[in-house]
Amino acid sequence: MTAATSVRFAHRHLLGVEGLSPDEITLLLDLSESYIKQSRAADKKATLLRGRTIINLFFESSTRTRTSFELAGKRLGGDVINMSAEVSSVKKGETLIDTAMTLNAMHPDVLVVRHPDSGAVKLLSEKVNCAVINAGDGTHEHPTQALLDALAIRRRRGSLQGLTVAICGDIMHSRVARSNIHLLTAMGARVRVVAPPTLLPACIDRMGVEVFTDMRAGLRDCDIVMMLRLQTERMQGSFVPSIREYFRFYGLDYAKLEVAKPDALIMHPGPMNRGVEIDSEVADDIDRSLIREQVEMGVAVRMACLDILTRNLQSNEAAT
């Protein structure tokens, strides 16, 4: 383990990036590095979480995040169970808190929760004895995504300090954007948000970012271009007139990318809407696109999060 041993991760849950110190973020990223190696080895299995039960509780559909958490848990030797809202009693009218109490009675060690409502994961965390990881709550936070993005950037650029990162697209409905803003600003990067005015939440500048509505101005001389998915499922009413118009002004293509630094890297949290927010050629550009690396980093980051939270469980168990 390369983590600075003097830093302690003093949280029972991982509910968001907001509130994490730069040292804690660095600790998680350093720990993640060690798990990249493990994931690339032929024998991927460790025994760290032997005997531990991890429940992936997804109230919102997800393939990549759920799979990533599942792999992370299994590679650390834990028992992983997947529950999705489609097959659970939530559809039969059980409340979130009832579900939490029911699962709590089964003594899981970690609950990984995704929910369509902001704050729902925190509410659930107040009712259980285990550690809770927020795998995305509404339009609030998605901390492991921001951590994996940071890890991918750090491996290419060495550090986050001083980089200019442009986060582009549907900022309003994006928990990825919020978590990334918290993380990147905490680590000393300069963050810009680029979006049509209708997709910018009120007072977003108060989160310490520069705001652009012209994509070319927003991308000028930036080091990293982070594209967001246009979240059509969260949109009530019309925020943009058409997909065609959106791509014309806010879709990432080579023409817009040319104002960024020549070696600017391209990121996307997935799943991508090709031809809506990102041109296919750009997305698949091996030299510049970090998109596949982000997925790989995801597993490592989630292993690190499971590791660190169960360490805290151990120390609590030892104390009682």
Place this chain on the structure above:
Amino acid sequence: MSAERISTAKPGRVAYLNARLLDPGSGLDAPGGLLVEDGAIVDVGAGLFRDGRPGDAEIVDCGGMCLAPGLVDMRVQLRDPGEEHKETMESASLAAAAGGITRMVCLPNTKPVIDDVALVEFIARRARETGLVHIHPYAAVTKGLGGKEMTEIGLLAAAGAVGFTDGTQAVADSRVMRRALSYARAFDRVIVQHPEEPGLAAGGAMNEGEIATRLGLQGISSVAEAMMVERDLRLVEITGGHYHVAHLSTAAAIDVVRAAKARGLAVSCDTAPPYFALNELAVGDYRTFAKLSPPLRSETDRRAVVAGLKDGTIDAIASDHSPHDQDSKRLPFAQAAFGMIGLETLLCVSLELFHNGHLSLLEVLRKLTRRPAEILSLPGGRLKRGEPADIIVFDPDRAWRIKEARFLSKSKNSPFDGRPAQGRVLRTVVGGRTIFTLGA
């Protein structure tokens, strides 16, 4: 805190001695006494009983504490009929009595909706049976609160509806609002508006701004309030209707009302304690007890509410009592119900305006008693011969802590839980009968 029902026998003569009389009706603030007979005030004055105790009356020595008219709460949700698990007429009455409220006006958003003469009569009968505080209903402006068809305003008024409102939703259709304002004028009834432009506010959970953005919650723009008030005032101008805006919460809307009053329009308005005692920070980490409609606003807006109360733009303070059970509040923020209970904290939180030096004690009381009674043409709200003996004795300085577990209301959803308070009701009297005394 405990409510007790003293004998149901017809009350005789009761003399309240050694009180600091506070009468928002006449502006009196002086030591004195008050005499009650057969449920009405028969004498009151600064010098009363100076020369000795009346021999033929029961004596209540107020010990120098304040004696004032009982509070008139012009905005209460009763949940009875239909949602008696949240509140009943009985539990709300006990809570009101403990809060010093002797007369309250309930919103028509019950199940069924109060949009029919039979329902108005039902409320009157239930209130009579409960027999604690006076309860008057508003009736709906539109049938079923549907926003389209006008209710039988004349018949409902004749049956006892003191005003008309669609409760927690705005009368959004301009043509419907115009006709309601115009028609209700013939029956001398006020239209009470929930000021929120529904299109702009749709889907919002808290005040729009930095905090909503950080929490990932959809915001409600403060402009939605001013827009609705501005539209309505245009309609008041062409109809000459009697218009009252409920629970103002924004600087912009208060400015609009201030300007309208300066132009001489017949407009009145109220606010509720959370809008001058709290701001959007109370939402904190998704605290659903602080999810209100209108939402808690910015600090700038909160200060504007205080300023509006000070300069008289805001006429009255109402509790905006909105009881909700755990199932309606222990939910993710966006799904939780709007509203807070307020009957038992109305006086003590309003007294903060006095303790903080914004208003005199009489000015605070006037907004809680005489002014709402005037707006709705109700009796009470003053210490005057011939008025019903609806009075309270209170200690404006008594320190205590608001505790959820002590609430008499069936629901416990108060953002003021744990708040230190100053000022407490010692005795509540309705129609000459003591219905609440503060336990030791």
